[in-house]
Amino acid sequence: MTLRPMMTSDTARTLAFTPPRSALKGLTRRQLLQRGLALGTGLIVGPGFIAGARGAWAMELEALSPDSMATLLQMARDIYPHDRFGDALYAAAIRQHEDRAVTDAEFQQFLADGVADLDARAVEAGHASYTAAGWEADRVAILHGIEDQPFFQTIRGSLVVGLYNQPAVWELLGYEGSSVEHGGYLERGFDDIAWL
Amino acid sequence: MSAPYELSDDSVVVIIGTGAGGGTLANALAQQGVDVVALEAGARHLPADYVNDEWASFGQLAWTDMRTTSGSWRVAKDFPNLPAWIVKAVGGSTTHWAGASLRIQAHEFFALSEYGKVEGANLLDWPISLTDLDPYYDVAEKRMGVTRTNGIPGLPGNNNFKVMKAGADKLGYTECHTGRMAINSEPRDGRGSCRQLGFCFQGCKMGAKWSTAYTEIPQGEATGRLEVRENAHVLMIEHDGAGKVSGVVYQDADGNRQVQKARVVCVAGNSIESPRILLNSASSLFPDGLANSSGQVGRNYMRHMTGSVYAAFEEPVHMYRGTTMAGIISDEARHDPSRGFVGGYEMETVSVGVPFAAAFLNPGGWGRPFTAAMDNYAHLAGMWLVGEDMPQESNRITLSDEVDHTGMPVANVHFDDHPNDVAMRDHAYAQGTALYESVGATQIYPTPPYPSTHNMGTNRMSEQPADGVVNGFGQSHDIDNLFVSDGSQFTTGAAENPTLTIVALALRQADYIVGQMSGKAI
Numbered sequence: 001m002t003l004r005p006m007m008t009s010d011t012a013r014t015l016a017f018t019p020p021r022s023a024l025k026g027l028t029r030r031q032l033l034q035r036g037l038a039l040g041t042g043l044i045v046g047p048g049f050i051a052g053a054r055g056a057w058a059m060e061l062e063a064l065s066p067d068s069m070a071t072l073l074q075m076a077r078d079i080y081p082h083d084r085f086g087d088a089l090y091a092a093a094i095r096q097h098e099d100r101a102v103t104d105a106e107f108q109q110f111l112a113d114g115v116a117d118l119d120a121r122a123v124e125a126g127h128a129s130y131t132a133a134g135w136e137a138d139r140v141a142i143l144h145g146i147e148d149q150p151f152f153q154t155i156r157g158s159l160v161v162g163l164y165n166q167p168a169v170w171e172l173l174g175y176e177g178s179s180v181e182h183g184g185y186l187e188r189g190f191d192d193i194a195w196l
Numbered sequence: 197m198s199a200p201y202e203l204s205d206d207s208v209v210v211i212i213g214t215g216a217g218g219g220t221l222a223n224a225l226a227q228q229g230v231d232v233v234a235l236e237a238g239a240r241h242l243p244a245d246y247v248n249d250e251w252a253s254f255g256q257l258a259w260t261d262m263r264t265t266s267g268s269w270r271v272a273k274d275f276p277n278l279p280a281w282i283v284k285a286v287g288g289s290t291t292h293w294a295g296a297s298l299r300i301q302a303h304e305f306f307a308l309s310e311y312g313k314v315e316g317a318n319l320l321d322w323p324i325s326l327t328d329l330d331p332y333y334d335v336a337e338k339r340m341g342v343t344r345t346n347g348i349p350g351l352p353g354n355n356n357f358k359v360m361k362a363g364a365d366k367l368g369y370t371e372c373h374t375g376r377m378a379i380n381s382e383p384r385d386g387r388g389s390c391r392q393l394g395f396c397f398q399g400c401k402m403g404a405k406w407s408t409a410y411t412e413i414p415q416g417e418a419t420g421r422l423e424v425r426e427n428a429h430v431l432m433i434e435h436d437g438a439g440k441v442s443g444v445v446y447q448d449a450d451g452n453r454q455v456q457k458a459r460v461v462c463v464a465g466n467s468i469e470s471p472r473i474l475l476n477s478a479s480s481l482f483p484d485g486l487a488n489s490s491g492q493v494g495r496n497y498m499r500h501m502t503g504s505v506y507a508a509f510e511e512p513v514h515m516y517r518g519t520t521m522a523g524i525i526s527d528e529a530r531h532d533p534s535r536g537f538v539g540g541y542e543m544e545t546v547s548v549g550v551p552f553a554a555a556f557l558n559p560g561g562w563g564r565p566f567t568a569a570m571d572n573y574a575h576l577a578g579m580w581l582v583g584e585d586m587p588q589e590s591n592r593i594t595l596s597d598e599v600d601h602t603g604m605p606v607a608n609v610h611f612d613d614h615p616n617d618v619a620m621r622d623h624a625y626a627q628g629t630a631l632y633e634s635v636g637a638t639q640i641y642p643t644p645p646y647p648s649t650h651n652m653g654t655n656r657m658s659e660q661p662a663d664g665v666v667n668g669f670g671q672s673h674d675i676d677n678l679f680v681s682d683g684s685q686f687t688t689g690a691a692e693n694p695t696l697t698i699v700a701l702a703l704r705q706a707d708y709i710v711g712q713m714s715g716k717a718i
Binding site: 079082084140161165169170176177178179181183185186188189191195196 | 353359401509513518549566567570
């Protein structure tokens with residue numbers, strides 16, 4: 001049977017990652033590096049884009065600077081750290097903020113201010129920037145300092161759906177998702193527990 | 197006379213809402229020759245429309261019209277505009293309920309007499325007893341196809357249940373089984389049987405779970421005496437100069453206001469919307485709202501003591517495979533004040549998918565404590581604790597200053613836990629923890645109450661008009677031809693899931709209304 005999913009616009013925004021435009025698609029790491037810089041985090045940032053270390057994913061940016069997006073990416077991972085999740089999953093999760101910033105100048109400023117504040121707090125703690133703070137514990141300490149603020153809550157709140165509503169994430173966490181098209185779990189292990 | 201009915205037809209019974217109460221009542225009246233117009237705020241979604249996707253389904257079915265919250269309950273902080281997770285669709289919350297069908301226990305109808313006065317609680321005995329309701333429980337269980345009744349086999353136990361059962365055995369609980377569920381364990385009543393889809397909360401795509409949307413409502417429509425108007429959001433109820441209700445004002449699918457005349461009006465919009473409608477119907481004759489001479493409309497809002505316990509194990513569980521509420525332990529549902537609280541609670545398995553686990557296991561939580569739990573997802577078992585919370589006058593639905601798309605003031609839901617609720621929840625968390633640890637849990641995650649799926653008490657039954665809103669038949673003390681037909685009638689919450697009782701009350705109310713109408717009393 002054909003399912004007709006009913007999506008809210010919020011849900012739609014958090015769907016699987018949009019493939020990179022042709023300008024970056026299929027570039028090798030070397031070629032990406034020639035256009036930008038590798039950050040200590042393994043990301044590649046260049047004019048108008050940010051990419052994964054081997055070019056497996058890339059995000060072209062109109063509103064946010066690549067450095068800002070790299071910071072948001074690190075922030076997202078620090079808020080919900082899953083060591084087995086690639087950057088692509090976090091990038092897909094926060095892409096909605098870039099999209100919104102393209103048409104919402106006030107929101108664009110809100111994000112820029114938030115990132116600037118994160119970096120300022122990192123500097124105060126003795127690091128060059130938020131992303132330059134090498135230990136997760138140091139970055140998390142900075143986040144605890146802003147966890148009641150709108151900037152943190154906006155990013156965190158968006159990740160609840162943005163990160164965890166991705167089928168790729170479900171697979172990594174062992175959740176099998178939609179079931180009816182497979183005949184349910186009646187013959188797919190609904191009672192297969194063997195260790196009790 | 198037959199459907200469809202004219203707006204000016206004042207011979208019809210108008211029912212607001214088509215859920216467990218409204219849907220059951222609509223069919224029961226139509227079957228007995230009464231002309232019924234049922235106004236449903238939502239659209240008609242049926243099994244072919246449901247989706248096995250938590251957020252997409254939420255967008256399709258959930259009531260997300262503006263509501264506000266206040267009080268010390270955590271829901272007000274984490275979900276300030278979502279006090280309740282209920283359904284806006286034909287079928288109401290029977291669309292997304294888990295199917296648990298339990299009778300209220302005999303002593304729970306006499307909460308005040310049995311428990312005694314509890315400081316700060318507005319306990320009251322129901323004006324009816326289990327004896328009054330038993331014949332209707334019998335009919336309800338048969339109509340709904342409740343397992344373990346009427347020769348219907350219990351459902352098989354999934355992984356989540358097996359963990360619960362193993363722990364129940366270790367703790368010495370004796371009342372643990374796969375539940376009395378309104379879910380077909382074999383084909384019945386023209387509907388298929390359960391294939392353990394695991395998306396009960398998203399509407400049963402097998403139609404195995406009973407919902408008025410594809411049982412009572414189409415059966416009623418087939419008589420030619422039931423007209424359901426979808427996307428008809430009721431704003432208020434009108435009355436005549438003599439103080440009898442005379443019609444219902446609603447906003448239709450095009451956004452236009454309509455008035456359906458009525459001989460009798462039955463309010464079944466669930467326990468937030470029903471008192472909201474009555475309060476929004478205030479007039480010069482009834483300045484405090486309809487049916488509100490006692491001042492109790494909106495008050496005594498109960499959502500059950502709830503909380504969840506999830507537990508992680510070394511080996512996978514895959515709790516999401518199969519029915520969401522796959523089993524129950526009833527040992528703690530007794531009244532036993534030696535435990536430190538009055539009333540009791542049930543322990544019922546529950547499961548949510550990754551998307552909802554992220555949203556509800558620890559709202560607002562973040563960092564490694566949060567993600568460690570999510571990383572354990574496939575190794576989690578879970579149970580939902582549901583027990584009797586204390587009615588408090590201050591827990592109430594009132595009208596907010598905000599208005600919604602209908603232009604009417606929205607409902608504010610105020611709630612604070614009573615100390616008895618806290619004591620019961622702490623006990624339940626401890627028992628759930630002990631159960632899972634007894635079978636090897638390595639980590640325990642007590643989870644706070646979700647936006648309320650059980651909502652009761654806001655138009656409660658009472659013997660004396662001063663103590664409540666309706667009598668033992670759900671009939672307004674003040675206005676003879678005005679009824680309440682949903683869970684807002686509950687005098688107290690009891691420990692049991694409310695749906696079976698709502699259905700039984702609706703069946704009984706239908707008989708009463710038919711009698712009253714034939715005798716021209718209304």
